[in-house]
Amino acid sequence: xxxxxxxSLSVLLGFLPQQGPIRDAPARRGATxxxxxxxxxxxxxxxxxxxxxxxxxxxxxDAGLDPDSPAVLQLPFTGRAERGPTAVTDAFGRFRxxxxxxxxxxxxxxxxxxRGRYLPMSYGAVRANDxxxxxxxxxxxxxxDAEVALTTGAAIEGRVVDEAGEPLSRIPVFxxxxxxGSESAQRVSDLFVTTDDLGRYRVxxxxxxxxxxxxxxxxxxxxxxxxxxxxxxALHGFDPFVTTYYPSAITDAAAQxxxxxxxxxxxxxxxxxxxxxxxxxxxxxxxxGLPASTRFVxxxxxxxxxxxxxxxxxxxxxxxxxxxxxxxxxxxxxxxYRLLVGSGLWxxxxxxxxxxxxxxxxxxxxxxxxNVSVVTQPGIGLAxxxxxxxxxxxxxxxxxxxxxxxxxxxxxxEVPATMGDEWRFFGSDLFGALLVRVSSLPSxxxxxxxxxxxxxxxxxxxxxxxxHDGQLQVLVSSRVSTxxxxxxxEEPGRSIDATVYVFSQxxxxxxxxxxxxxxxxxxxxxxxxxxxxxxxxxYAIAIxxxxxxxxxxxxxxxxxxxxxxxxxxxIGEDERRTVDLQLWRWPE
Numbered sequence: 288x289x290x291x292x293x294x295s296l297s298v299l300l301g302f303l304p305q306q307g308p309i310r311d312a313p314a315r316r317g318a319t320x321x322x323x324x325x326x327x328x329x330x331x332x333x334x335x336x337x338x339x340x341x342x343x344x345x346x347x348x349d350a351g352l353d354p355d356s357p358a359v360l361q362l363p364f365t366g367r368a369e370r371g372p373t374a375v376t377d378a379f380g381r382f383r384x385x386x387x388x389x390x391x392x393x394x395x396x397x398x399x400x401x402r403g404r405y406l407p408m409s410y411g412a413v414r415a416n417d418x419x420x421x422x423x424x425x426x427x428x429x430x431x432d433a434e435v436a437l438t439t440g441a442a443i444e445g446r447v448v449d450e451a452g453e454p455l456s457r458i459p460v461f462x463x464x465x466x467x468g469s470e471s472a473q474r475v476s477d478l479f480v481t482t483d484d485l486g487r488y489r490v491x492x493x494x495x496x497x498x499x500x501x502x503x504x505x506x507x508x509x510x511x512x513x514x515x516x517x518x519x520x521a522l523h524g525f526d527p528f529v530t531t532y533y534p535s536a537i538t539d540a541a542a543q544x545x546x547x548x549x550x551x552x553x554x555x556x557x558x559x560x561x562x563x564x565x566x567x568x569x570x571x572x573x574x575x576g577l578p579a580s581t582r583f584v585x586x587x588x589x590x591x592x593x594x595x596x597x598x599x600x601x602x603x604x605x606x607x608x609x610x611x612x613x614x615x616x617x618x619x620x621x622x623x624y625r626l627l628v629g630s631g632l633w634x635x636x637x638x639x640x641x642x643x644x645x646x647x648x649x650x651x652x653x654x655x656x657x658n659v660s661v662v663t664q665p666g667i668g669l670a671x672x673x674x675x676x677x678x679x680x681x682x683x684x685x686x687x688x689x690x691x692x693x694x695x696x697x698x699x700x701e702v703p704a705t706m707g708d709e710w711r712f713f714g715s716d717l718f719g720a721l722l723v724r725v726s727s728l729p730s731x732x733x734x735x736x737x738x739x740x741x742x743x744x745x746x747x748x749x750x751x752x753x754x755h756d757g758q759l760q761v762l763v764s765s766r767v768s769t770x771x772x773x774x775x776x777e778e779p780g781r782s783i784d785a786t787v788y789v790f791s792q793x794x795x796x797x798x799x800x801x802x803x804x805x806x807x808x809x810x811x812x813x814x815x816x817x818x819x820x821x822x823x824x825x826y827a828i829a830i831x832x833x834x835x836x837x838x839x840x841x842x843x844x845x846x847x848x849x850x851x852x853x854x855x856x857x858i859g860e861d862e863r864r865t866v867d868l869q870l871w872r873w874p875e
């Protein structure tokens with residue numbers, strides 16, 4: 288299946304006119320090391336030069352250089368915590384920040400609520416939603432002429448019709464962008480667009496790229512002659528419509544991609560498909576055989592992650608079984624589902640009859656009515672031990688151990704373990720496949736392995752049983768290895784704005800939570816140092832932050848893409864290795 292990306296984003300068309308860098312003004316006479324400075328500038332339209340009034344400008348602390356900054360503001364696509372004050376541009380597009388403390392910042396501009404044609408931009412960025420260039424200000428300094436030009440986005444237009452070519456009104460239409468290095472789908476916007484009386488739609492705010500377009504056939508708003516708006520999931524006398532992708536595909540994998548550049552793209556017409564739906568019913572019982580009146584969720588699997596998000600909020604259907612434990616879904620599309628019961632498996636789920644019990648049942652719908660019996664079971668308790676490779680230290684490091692579900696798309700469940708004496712830990716109410724993760728280790732310590740008996744399960748999701756009690760070990764070491772080097776940019780003398788990823792050559796460890804995956808921002812001088820590596824074979828790559836579009840949950844496709852351009856190296860125990868890297872740009 289073609290990899291997709293799922294998330295909210297604002298996007299962009301075109302590039303900024305060339306700007307010179309902000310010039311550092313001389314520090315004000317008499318300034319003290321603690322004196323504050325000021326940053327002022329202007330926001331305007333890139334195409335016309337006209338000032339943009341009402342834009343929100345955020346002065347965000349560059350958390351890459353200031354890791355202790357509290358997380359308040361999230362810069363688009365950076366995945367980094369930022370904070371800072373905001374200002375609103377006046378009728379001339381001007382803004383000003385006073386009392387700016389010395390430090391390194393980034394200017395992030397978002398257009399006003401009613402200026403949908405413009406896209407978010409940062410100072411020094413060449414396209415929307417990039418982090419741009421950092422601004423450093425000294426004590427008492429005033430920086431003027433920090434100009435940010437907002438570009439306009441492109442649009443995709445078309446019609447939604449039935450098999451007879453008749454226009455369909457009030458149909459939600461959505462767009463998802465195809466990115467490199469992703470295994471999930473990312474919607475362009477949480478806001479849906481609906482078709483008008485002629486079946487027409489227009490999705491705007493898109494930056495150049497490749498997209499798929501879908502029409503959500505799950506819910507039809509029906510306006511009564513008088514009274515409230517009602518909804519129906521089917522049209523009487525006909526098989527209901529299903530979510531359909533341009534031009535008339537019922538899966539996103541079969542959709543025809545739409546490429547947009549510097550112009551709007553029209554004629555992207557979708558013929559909605561019809562399909563039979565099926566009933567799923569059943570009963571939920573607890574481990575004592577008693578009916579369970581509990582809230583649970585039915586999750587659609589596979590490519591449906593893009594579907595059913597216009598009105599209903601996601602590829603999941605939350606509901607509650609009745610006092611007899613019975614439930615029914617009368618009109619489901621054919622496909623594979625998971626029925627999840629139990630606190631922590633999905634947002635909003637609670638205990639079962641007052642007890643901590645769980646069920647995770649795969650269900651296939653498509654050959655007729657399906658009736659299932661779901662029996663929940665209590666989770667297990669599991670004891671393990673932290674082992675120090677060099678023997679117990681005089682001053683042991685703080686260690687936090689948790690059991691984490693590897694699921695993508697659902698709320699990430701983490702069950703923290705309780706630490707006891709002699710470095711023993713205990714996890715309770717454990718259910719399903721879990722990864723064991725260690726956090727709070729300070730610099731100078733590394734997780735060498737997580738083992739279950741004689742098996743290394745460091746990055747292997749494992750279904751634990753009661754027979755595993757006491758066999759789990761977390762091996763940590765104070766003999767850490769370090770990689771250092773220099774990132775060489777494309778222009779000699781220009782400061783470096785990049786992130787270095789170091790990750791294992793073992794594909795089983797290709798996920799962002801692995802202890803064998805380390806990332807760090809690079810200082811402007813290009814010299815980097817990453818410590819905390821266990822012995823092994825690794826890749827290293829320096830990615831320019833300009834244009835970087837990392838997936839929300841980097842997995843195997845992401846690291847596979849990086850591995851093709853990365854530098855391989857091998858490092859031993861307690862070794863310091865130098866690896867110089869060439870700056871690499873994200874291929875989008």
